[in-house]
Amino acid sequence: MRSIISVVGKSSSGKTTLLEKLIAELKKRGYKVAIVKHSHHKDDLDTAAKDTWRFTKAGSELSVINSLDHLAIYRRMDNYFDPQDISNFVLWDFDILLTEGFKSSNYPKIEVHRNEQGQELLTDPKLLLAVVTDKPLDISMPQFSHDDVAGIADIIEKTIISQNNVSDLEIVVDGVPAKVSPYLKDVLARTLSAMIPDSQNNGEVKNLHISLRRKH
Numbered sequence: 117m118r119s120i121i122s123v124v125g126k127s128s129s130g131k132t133t134l135l136e137k138l139i140a141e142l143k144k145r146g147y148k149v150a151i152v153k154h155s156h157h158k159d160d161l162d163t164a165a166k167d168t169w170r171f172t173k174a175g176s177e178l179s180v181i182n183s184l185d186h187l188a189i190y191r192r193m194d195n196y197f198d199p200q201d202i203s204n205f206v207l208w209d210f211d212i213l214l215t216e217g218f219k220s221s222n223y224p225k226i227e228v229h230r231n232e233q234g235q236e237l238l239t240d241p242k243l244l245l246a247v248v249t250d251k252p253l254d255i256s257m258p259q260f261s262h263d264d265v266a267g268i269a270d271i272i273e274k275t276i277i278s279q280n281n282v283s284d285l286e287i288v289v290d291g292v293p294a295k296v297s298p299y300l301k302d303v304l305a306r307t308l309s310a311m312i313p314d315s316q317n318n319g320e321v322k323n324l325h326i327s328l329r330r331k332h
Contacts, residue, residue, distance in 0.1 A: 119212040119276045120199050121245065124219040124238055125228035130262055131216050134228055134248060137265040138214065138272075145269065147211040147277070152202055154217025199223065200293075212277055224276055226268065229253070246271055 123138075125131050135151065142149050181188040199215050215223070219238050224245045227237055231251040237244070246258040248268065253259065260267045287294040296304075 119272075120203065120215065120223045121212070121272060121276055122199070122215045122218045122221055122223045122225045123228060124217060124225050125248075126230070126233050126238065129228040129230050129233060130248075131228050134262065134265075134268075135214060135216055138268060141265045141269045142212065142272070145273070149212055149214060150203075150210040151214045151216065152199055152218075154215065212272070226272075228262075245275060 123131050123135055139149050139151065181190075199213055199218060199221065203210075203213050215221075219225070222243065225239045225243050226246050226248060227239045227244060229237065229247055229249040231249065235253065237247065237253075237255075241257070244257055246260060246268065247253060247255070248260050248262055248264075250262060258271055260271075287296055
């Protein structure tokens with residue numbers, strides 16, 4: 117399962133600025149990073165009168181813009197996607213998924229704190245990985261200054277990424293991870309890996325994504 121960690125905090129605490137620095141630091145360390153921002157608003161991200169907007173209005177469930185250097189996907193939703201659902205949907209070749217928000221989720225969290233906003237934290241201590249603060253708090257929890265991006269990346273690398281940096285096979289059925297025994301995982305992983313020609317991937321398969329869709 118892909119590493120997912122949520123950066124949370126009160127409004128104007130510095131979440132976005134921290135994430136900008138953290139993305140750059142993790143990328144410098146060789147990781148492929150993706151990010152999902154949680155919004156409480158029904159933002160109309162696809163601008164009216166644009167081609168993709170017209171396709172959506174015509175009834176398309178999903179529209180994609182593919183340019184020389186970007187891929188943008190627009191999908192109309194009736195409710196929020198969980199970060200893991202988003203990961204299963206489109207992010208299979210990334211090492212870590214960072215989120216801004218999703219404070220009610222059960223993913224490990226880094227909370228960004230400003231002393232002027234009070235001492236109370238938003239996160240359940242059981243889910244709290246670390247606190248980024250401008251003034252040390254009286255809690256037994258790793259704490260970092262807003263500028264200590266390397267230290268924050270270190271704790272993510274040691275406690276989150278390293279735990280998931282093992283060979284694994286995951287089967288997702290209609291967006292829901294299926295329970296598979298370790299023995300069957302091993303058999304399937306070996307079988308599927310053997311089906312890929314060595315010359316196609318220089319002898320190493322890092323990520324393998326297979327989609328099966330039944331016809332109605």
